[in-house]
Amino acid sequence: MITNDVITGVAYTIIGIFGIVDLIFLVKAIFELKKIYNNFEKEIKKSQIVYVERMNPTTGQMSRYDSRKVWYDIGKLNENxxxxxxxxxxxxxxxxxxxxxxxxxxxxxxxxxxxxxxxDDIETLYQGLNTALWTTLLGLCFAIVLKIIDLLWPGKLVSLIDSEFDDAESIIYHQIAAGEAERERTLRWTNQ
Structure with a gap:
């Protein structure tokens, strides 16, 4: 017959090994996601300050302000x-x-x-219940700790990266649309 000590040892070992392996996977995901997020600022997103002068239609005075122009390297964005x-x-x-x-x-x-x-044997029944409760507690503790780690680090990085991709796609779409409008104006001007 299988003893409670064997069951307890097997259960603790399984939970411990799976917990450590999952923690390693989450930490690896954190580092990889951080690298991808940092690529936006280092290689993909480019910006430049552009000075713009405009005439105020009500006063007729020229005003100068600076604006940040942002563009993306589409090839590196797709690689990322x-x-x-x-x-x-x-x-x-x-x-x-x-x-x-x-x-x-x-x-x-x-x-x-x-x-x-x-x-019939209350002592072994008590040991079995002890094993039952401790394995449940250990499984729940690992789940709670790993879920907190997941929410605080990789989950947050995934949200930031998704936001960066959304911003990039929006800017690229507007740049393409502006380029198409400029091309149409140029065609109309040359055809007149």
Whole structure:
């Protein structure tokens, strides 16, 4: 017969190994996502201060202000997006794995009760219930800690990167639209 010590050892080992492996995956995702996010400022997003002079129509005076012009290197943006999609799939797997820990804890609970003994031997039944409760607690603790790590770091980075991609796509769309409008004006002017 399987003893409670064996069940407890197996349950703790499984939860511990899976917890450490998932933590390593989340930390790796953090570093990879941080690298992708930093690429926006270093290589992809370019900006320049442009000085603009405009006449105020009511006063007739010229006013000068500076404006920041932002553009993106589309080739590097697409490379970064490909890298992001790869890392994001990896991150989602690690993030979803967090939900397995309470299930492993419940598995330990069931094993502790099933293999814990019978009502005839109260001592082994007590040891089985002890194993059951401790494996549930350990599974829940790992799940809570890993979920907090997921929310504070990689989850936040994913939101920031998604926002950067949205901004880039919006600016590129407006630049293309402005280029098309300018091309149409030029065509109209040359055809007249």
């Amino acid at each position: 997006k490909d890298d992001y999609n790869e890392v994001y799939a990896y991150y989602i797997t690690a993030s979803q794995f967090v939900s397995v820990f309470p299930l492993i804890g419940i598995l330990g609970t069931v094993m502790g009760i099933v293999f814990g003994g019978t009502f």
